[in-house]
Amino acid sequence: MSAEFVQVIGDCIRMTREVLFSTTGQPFIIAGSGTLGWDQAAANLTEPGESVLLLNSGYFGDSFTECFRAYGAEVDEVRADFGTAANLSDVEKALKAKKYRIVAFTHVDTSTGVLSDAKAIAETVKRVSPDTLVVVDAVCSVASEEILFDQWGLDVVLTASQKGLATPPGLSILLASPKAIQVFEQRTRPPASYYASWKKWLPVMKSYESGAAAYFATPPVNLIYAYHASLTQLTKRTPTLQERFALHRKASQRIKDELAAIGLKQLALDPYYAANGMTAVYFPEGLKAPDVIPRLLKKDVVVAGGLHKDNKEKYFRIGHMGITVVNEERGDVDKIIAAVKESISEALAEADSKKAAIPVNGSSEGPRPLARL
Ligand SMILES: Cc1ncc(COP(=O)(O)O)c(C=O)c1O
Known part of the structure; x- marks a missing residue:
């Protein structure tokens, strides 16, 4: 006091x-x-x-x-x-x-x-x-x-x-x-x-x-x-608040466009409903949070998993607020985009290689012995 x-x-x-x-x-x-x-x-x-x-x-x-x-x-x-x-x-x-x-x-x-x-x-x-x-x-x-x-x-x-x-x-x-x-x-x-x-x-x-x-x-x-x-x-200080909002809109659009370019779909069904300080996107078909989020962590990028009860497992969320966006020299937005792209492509490649390892009869343990049939 x-x-x-x-x-x-x-x-x-x-x-x-x-x-x-x-x-x-x-x-x-x-x-x-x-x-x-x-x-x-x-x-x-x-x-x-x-x-x-x-x-x-x-x-x-x-x-x-x-x-x-x-x-x-x-x-x-x-x-x-x-x-x-x-x-x-x-x-x-x-x-x-x-x-x-x-x-x-x-x-x-x-x-x-x-x-x-x-x-x-x-x-x-x-x-x-x-x-x-x-x-x-x-x-x-x-x-x-x-x-x-x-x-x-x-x-x-x-x-x-x-x-x-x-x-x-x-x-x-x-x-x-x-x-x-x-x-x-x-x-x-x-x-x-x-x-x-x-x-x-x-x-x-x-x-x-x-x-x-x-x-x-x-x-x-x-x-x-x-x-x-x-x-x-x-x-x-500069940027002013209005300049900050413009920077948020620009960074948000860039993240959303770059992720759309690799096929990631946003939860917001229309750009009118899309927030500018965060982005929520679905994982590609076949991937879940444990396939992607730990890879991002290894690249020093922390994102959040899904939260909404209807689709929790199917998406993740990226926060892009404050200094991450406003101080462009830090390159945070570039880093996030690159890390998401790399992590998704590594996870997809791993999922593909696992699929390829499964023999045609559907068992990954090799041909099933007759005695077990
Ligand atoms: C939109 C919204 N409302 C309310 C809350 C609750 O805030 P807190 O977790 O700080 O209690 C949160 C937390 O993230 C939020 O995102």
Whole structure:
């Protein structure tokens, strides 16, 4: 709680607004992972029995729903087909049929690399149901995808430190609109969480920003300093944020094109649904994660396996965020593309040679002895 620390976290609060192009939003920066953002939204903005419309585009949509239900919200889902985001006309239909406190969605579902059109969703909600709050899980998109918080009329953007914000894991970072804060202040019951309650955190965040020490629970001082360093890079140095988004789009397109050229198909069914900070692609027919991922590791490239329950075994995910993309001199993107190409071709060659070793009668143990027939 030194004066020096208060200045640093105060700067983080101000720069968090800048990253999301907001002048009016209220940032919350709290020790915890991205998941705590779901708890903050559910605990502070819903009361038991209130309705939430959740636009579900993957694994993280399922968990987001589960979190709202844990606080007693009634959740209806618009479920997107695998590899796509929720259809806007389905969203409009749902909003016309029922009054919702919140429309919530995952901006980039990290399980599939599917991007939802946050601007278009917010426009639809404002037009059809202007009182409804728009809550965006942007854990996998902040600083990799453009998010214009004020201009698009978003009410909550929740994220975490460890992805595009390029800070070690451990911070739950959230921006709430004045309307969201008003809804919170007009609650009839206190939030059903102690640690995630904005009743506790709002005065603390305001105090930090005004330069005065305040305490509710111990801030993770080391992470706040790291976050300050990242935010300074993002908001005070070149490339600018808009230039960074353009670099992400360029790198993402290159990775997707190069992998398509060797026959790897993306999970996102259309470029409109394809995230720019990550790529999820299917393995070629006959290959699985253990055939490819250890080979990539040997080449110092770490990727993630599949996560979505429907197709877990069939695909893998490449993260291309932050310095990997922005510092082109590092050559990370070239390295990733080359390593994936080599690993896939080695794995295919090995699978072919194994097949060739199997004799025509189908047994790899050689001709079957008569006695066993
Ligand atoms: C889209 C999305 N939402 C929420 C989370 C949960 O964040 P955390 O693992 O930091 O709790 C993740 C984690 O990867 C995510 O990708």
